[in-house]
Amino acid sequence: MARVYFAGTDGFDASRAAAAGRGRSARSAAAWSLLLRALEREYGLRSLPEAALNPAGKPYFPSRPDICFSLSHTRGWVLCAVSGSEVGADVQAVRERDLAFAERLMGGCGRDFTLHELWCLRESFYKLTGRGSLRSMPFRREAGGITAPERGVVCRLYADIPGCAAAAAAYYPASLPERLVKIETPELQKGIVM
Numbered sequence: 502m503a504r505v506y507f508a509g510t511d512g513f514d515a516s517r518a519a520a521a522g523r524g525r526s527a528r529s530a531a532a533w534s535l536l537l538r539a540l541e542r543e544y545g546l547r548s549l550p551e552a553a554l555n556p557a558g559k560p561y562f563p564s565r566p567d568i569c570f571s572l573s574h575t576r577g578w579v580l581c582a583v584s585g586s587e588v589g590a591d592v593q594a595v596r597e598r599d600l601a602f603a604e605r606l607m608g609g610c611g612r613d614f615t616l617h618e619l620w621c622l623r624e625s626f627y628k629l630t631g632r633g634s635l636r637s638m639p640f641r642r643e644a645g646g647i648t649a650p651e652r653g654v655v656c657r658l659y660a661d662i663p664g665c666a667a668a669a670a671a672y673y674p675a676s677l678p679e680r681l682v683k684i685e686t687p688e689l690q691k692g693i694v695m
Contacts, residue, residue: 502676502677503588503669506581506681507592508683508689510574512686512687513689515527518531523560526574531689532579536583538684559628571628575592584671584675587629587672589630589669590668590669595664614640615666617665620635620666623640626651632651654673657678
């Protein structure tokens with residue numbers, strides 16, 4: 502089963518990050534620090550394995566094929582999914598100005614999802630599979646669940662992060678948690694493990 506973690510970035514000091522980011526932004530450092538804390542909880546790791554990029558540009562751990570992960574960040578928040586099998590995850594801050602783009606991006610899914618929910622579903626699916634158009638992937642709600650554009654993919658939406666939409670995707674028979682796990686912002690700093 503996958504686990505999906507999140508943390509706020511307000512008050513996060515990138516110079517004291519528990520793990521270095523892969524980009525220059527403080528959000529990248531916060532996301533990789535969140536991954537480290539998730540791996541401590543799930544696998545007992547005290548440091549991140551060396552990361553590489555697959556041909557689609559997704560990071561992975563060559564020395565630990567048993568650990569799969571997906572990272573995302575948005576204004577004020579970071580998200581991390583970890584699993585023993587492939588997983589994709591995304592978080593987006595809900596902004597009113599984005600609603601102007603809703604019609605172009607909804608692609609007939611407007612009755613089932615908000616713009617931000619649909620975008621997170623599409624991003625998480627793309628991060629999982631490396632396929633599909635972020636502008637037109639069809640999702641729908643059926644029988645109390647979410648039907649992805651490809652058979653064998655399970656998706657879940659999360660409303661646990663204030664002011665955000667979040668989603669995760671995995672290949673069946675993997676399961677996704679019903680709720681996200683919160684890591685407190687200070688835990689993303691060096692030397693602080695709670």
